[in-house]
Amino acid sequence: MSASFATDATDALPLWPLWSGDALPDQAGTWPDTAGFGAKLGEICLLPDGDGGLKGALIGLGDKASASRRRFTLAAATSLPNGVWQVRDLPEGIDANEAALALLLGQYRFTRYKGKAYEGPQFLCPEGADSDRVQAAAAGEFMTRDLINTPAGDMGPAQLEAAARDLAEQIGASIRVTSGDDLLAANFPMIHAVGRAAADAPRLLDIRLGEAGPMLTIVGKGVCFDTGGLDLKPASSMALMKKDMGGAATSLGLLKMLALSGAAEGYRLRVLIPAVENSVAGNAFRPGDVLTSRKGLTVEVNNTDAEGRLVLADALALAAEESPDLVISLATLTGAARVALGPDVPPFYCDDDATAQALAKGAEEARDPLWRMPFWQPYETMIEPNIADLDNAPSGGMAGSITAALFLRRFAEGAGRYVHLDIYGWQPSAAPGRPKGGVGQGARAILAALPQMLP
Template structure:
């Protein structure tokens, strides 16, 4: 579902964003005070004009000092009456590009099974903003949300491949897919092992865009549904497992942002998605099995529900063989990350301080929060079992997100720099510009930081 700015300014109605406690625009008159307008986030005050018409509106932004993404309160402008609206006189502290993105993000609707597409007010792009770039960012966000929101019955590995092929065609990228037993011939044994019990065959999706410049490789976890395997999840933990391909959805959304905004120019970009369903059948991999990875390291399976790191490991090993300057993995990987930081703030891991600082600053600039966590070397011993090189699920339950990141780092060796994001991919309750459901995390932060991370 596209979100674009209106292009015809004729007869556009003025919309004034207002911080709580600030003086109201002089042209709004005495009506807002009489109507009890308090500039709470997303609060709208319609300004009556002559002959019963409208002459504009105010929208509240809340407290100027409010942290984080509440500043996307402008997304609630979609509750205005139909028509074309023009944001006027942006107050200090509200970035024009941030305001523009908020106006588009508020238009997202997931309508595959119910409801209708957005049919509300349209907005002119605020002055001084690159409208095409903001539209590309919104389009990438919408793609990610659609992919995550679609149930596994309609978004299995085959359908995820079809979505990747459609995107590749749209942006002029090359795509290659290795499927089923060909994964064994191609030396992707752990992707095959995790996905072989499902009706839809496992596969590795490989997309390339651009042929010159430094290389960025993005690996997105594409577990389209996760039963937990033979270590089956309880129903309460399985309810949201359609979102376990959130890393893949975010990677594809980021690729769309990069391509359509022009930010991909001057780079070689590769996206790798191991797409599987972790199912239960007679040929499912078992607790206690020892798998040999693409890299040759052996992995003892102490929990079949720790499957994401297995499929990522083969894909990361492939990526590292090409020695990209920057390698990024995106994965809905551990519940431990949610316990530590909740659903809104994904941790990221990076050994290079300059790269980590650039990504943290990009996250702040884009209002796409991330928080750096350590690759804590003393915990390496926790991922080393007695009968294999690595353990996919260390006992004890401590430092689960860190040990998962350390596991992945073993397979990323050879890349110039490695960054891992342990995302959630889901908005538990509605917020401005972020309805309940699938959500991209980290993509806008990476987009903002890329010119510094990979100059």
């Protein structure tokens, strides 16, 4: 598996992408018509050279009228025979950077438990694409997918810390970790409360990169496994809970993208990850408990399965104390977001219109879809219980993603601006460039939008 392009073009074979109905390149001859090639989505036609070898290939992009439904279609090129391939003559409507990223994303395989590395075709960077930026985006995405796909038995808080330390060393960042009972001494009571029942101690990862410029703080939910706590999930709901650290995985992938692409230059970056496992034991926090947060706000726990917002709250409070220019939280937070928008389109929340517009534009440019949702002020009453300042799980089941975002915003007060992304972090069925399994959401959009969000 590689997140990089081939560099030797000596024996590269040409690959022509075509929309249905497009004229064939002259080099193809009459063979595609004889073979019945119709340029259907992902259809490949190998071009023989007359001596038992290949002189190139065609790949179908499908119907151009429905192109927006088929992002990263060139990822299907990874089914070509092994060798080095060079895309020729990108047709109208296919962006060079999108094509380049598709070729790399299509090579992703999670092989940790199969012991078999990716063995497939390699590709030269398509003409007109920004090779360094695309490779950085793919490397960050591969990291995110690997972290999410790894079972919780091998990706608990300690292993997530190890991955963060490895990344920090790779990119020249500093990292500080507060764990176990030290969280209480350092005033992170809700991170401690959520994670204290697990065998693997809870911890807060604090990574910094850059010493000058506008400051961006990224807060990623790192619940490495979520049983639901004493409000225990049924088995069917627990099956995918290795992905509940998808916000942390995406945050680390984003940091890698920013560093490797050079986009981190001129900024102060900070990544905060509360890494916990929400487990069941005699010392687990209980429904009905009232927790006092780092910010001093009290929280009534009406559901121990709404733990992500609790650990994020302490981390957001820490982030806001430094008054950064922008705080972004990334979290696999609510099922309500999936009901509203499905698995592919995460909602994001932002009070600042210019920032929101920049992020929406970046999402479109990066083919990393997001949809703006409102911090709807009238719903504030829904997160205010009788005996504490806040309720972690309002009853009624309505507006769940909005009320979660409103809850988090209370703790981000003090930051210049705040953006929250309620991501899913999982591809439920295979799509071009996105095999079934863990997936990053929002990172490429942020990468594209950063110069406009933090000019």
